[in-house]
Amino acid sequence: MPSPYHWIPRSLTALHRAHRYRTVQPVTGKAGAVMLRDGQPLINFASNDYLGLAGDPRLAAAAIEAIETYGTGSTGSRLLSGHRELHRELELALADLKQAEDALVFSSGYLANLSTIAALVGPSDLILSDEYNHSSLRTGAKASGATTYDYRHGDVEHLEQCLAAHRAQHRRCLITTDSVFSMDGDLCPLPHILDLADTYEAMVLVDEAHGTGVLGHRGAGAVEHLGCLGRPMVTVGTLSKALGSLGGYVTGSQAVIDFLRNRAPGWIYTTGLSPADTAAALAAVRIVQAEPQRRQALWHNLDDLKRRLDATLDDGTKPVFQRLPSESPILCLVGTSASQVVAASQRLQEVGLWVSAVRPPTVPTSRLRITLMATHRQDHLEQLTAGLASLVSA
Numbered sequence: 452m453p454s455p456y457h458w459i460p461r462s463l464t465a466l467h468r469a470h471r472y473r474t475v476q477p478v479t480g481k482a483g484a485v486m487l488r489d490g491q492p493l494i495n496f497a498s499n500d501y502l503g504l505a506g507d508p509r510l511a512a513a514a515i516e517a518i519e520t521y522g523t524g525s526t527g528s529r530l531l532s533g534h535r536e537l538h539r540e541l542e543l544a545l546a547d548l549k550q551a552e553d554a555l556v557f558s559s560g561y562l563a564n565l566s567t568i569a570a571l572v573g574p575s576d577l578i579l580s581d582e583y584n585h586s587s588l589r590t591g592a593k594a595s596g597a598t599t600y601d602y603r604h605g606d607v608e609h610l611e612q613c614l615a616a617h618r619a620q621h622r623r624c625l626i627t628t629d630s631v632f633s634m635d636g637d638l639c640p641l642p643h644i645l646d647l648a649d650t651y652e653a654m655v656l657v658d659e660a661h662g663t664g665v666l667g668h669r670g671a672g673a674v675e676h677l678g679c680l681g682r683p684m685v686t687v688g689t690l691s692k693a694l695g696s697l698g699g700y701v702t703g704s705q706a707v708i709d710f711l712r713n714r715a716p717g718w719i720y721t722t723g724l725s726p727a728d729t730a731a732a733l734a735a736v737r738i739v740q741a742e743p744q745r746r747q748a749l750w751h752n753l754d755d756l757k758r759r760l761d762a763t764l765d766d767g768t769k770p771v772f773q774r775l776p777s778e779s780p781i782l783c784l785v786g787t788s789a790s791q792v793v794a795a796s797q798r799l800q801e802v803g804l805w806v807s808a809v810r811p812p813t814v815p816t817s818r819l820r821i822t823l824m825a826t827h828r829q830d831h832l833e834q835l836t837a838g839l840a841s842l843v844s845a
């Protein structure tokens with residue numbers, strides 16, 4: 452009799468053959484703009500630590516103090532033994548940052564999206580989802596059992612066509628979108644989406660994973676940057692990117708948050724966020740509000756790098772890499788093939804530059820993905836530009 456697991460090695464072989472087999476590479480040392488891999492220092496253009504807070508001593512001090520006060524684990528669900536005053540403090544700080552009535556903290560951003568979507572809609576309902584949405588929004592849509600249609604990326608006309616065609620046949624409707632698209636760096640047309648939601652009586656869930664702390668005058672995210680603070684919507688985010696910790700959250704009206712506390716299995720039946728992660732995130736939310744200069748440094752770096760890249764990549768001939776339009780610290784250079792961008796990423800690594808290659812099926816076109824940090828220095832950007840220039844002229 453064949454083993455019931457015999458298909459797994461075959462499946463792995465197929466992944467290898469398709470060049471889609473994935474591995475992890477360890478980095479050592481503290482999170483920052485420069486990290487060590489195999490003893491080699493690499494300038495880090497691959498992390499989501501936009502404000503450089505993951506290695507900030509104030510977050511570490513807050514986490515250590517929380518461990519000394521509460522211990523390492525929360526020991527149970529928030530509804531049972533796992534609730535600490537610290538959780539509530541973080542939720543109130545997040546609600547204040549987002550100018551929302553209330554907030555709820557989850558164990559991860561992934562779980563926050565999955566649980567919230569599955570709590571807000573069910574099999575009688577409709578989800579309209581941007582085709583480039585993050586995996587957690589797609590998984591949430593599947594788990595909810597709602598009828599789901601993808602609308603073309605950022606295309607409000609297509610979204611309206613979907614609403615006109617399908618909305619009336621369903622009880623509730625939820626429109627889901629990333630605010631900053633993680634693999635492209637562009638923003639969703641949020642004001643338009645909210646207008647359509649008003650017209651068609653639809654709820655809106657916006658994923659601010661890459662917006663929080665980075666965009667908006669106060670760092671509240673793309674929702675603030677696009678002038679939509681205070682409009683009815685549900686916002687999801689992560690504590691693990693600009694906030695340098697681990698965990699996720701939802702902000703919204705009192706009623707929405709109260710409902711999730713009662714009806715989101717991914718919050719009810721899981722252990723409360725660890726004291727260390729909670730305290731580090733709380734320290735980060737305060738820094739985001741108190742130190743706008745971090746955001747200014749990030750945007751300054753971004754303008755600087757865009758100018759350098761455009762001068763380097765466009766030498767009048769057909770460009771080897773095409774920079775995608777971006778309104779965020781995520782810059783993508785689309786190449787000609789998967790093997791070309793993988794080779795480029797390896798060449799850059801040899802000269803001390805850590806830039807990810809992102810390939811199908813994650814994205815439709817192969818690209819180098821550069822993420823900037825507030826803590827990158829001028830010479831880091833110079834080295835990146837020189838590294839890319841040598842690829843283009845090679």
Ligand SMILES: *Cc1c(COP(=O)(O)O)cnc(C)c1O
Pocket residue numbers: 559560561562564585587629633658660661688689690691697698699
């Ligand atoms: C990273 C990410 C998430 C998941 O957040 P985690 O806290 O890492 O689970 C959700 N949505 C988007 C758009 C992301 O980029």
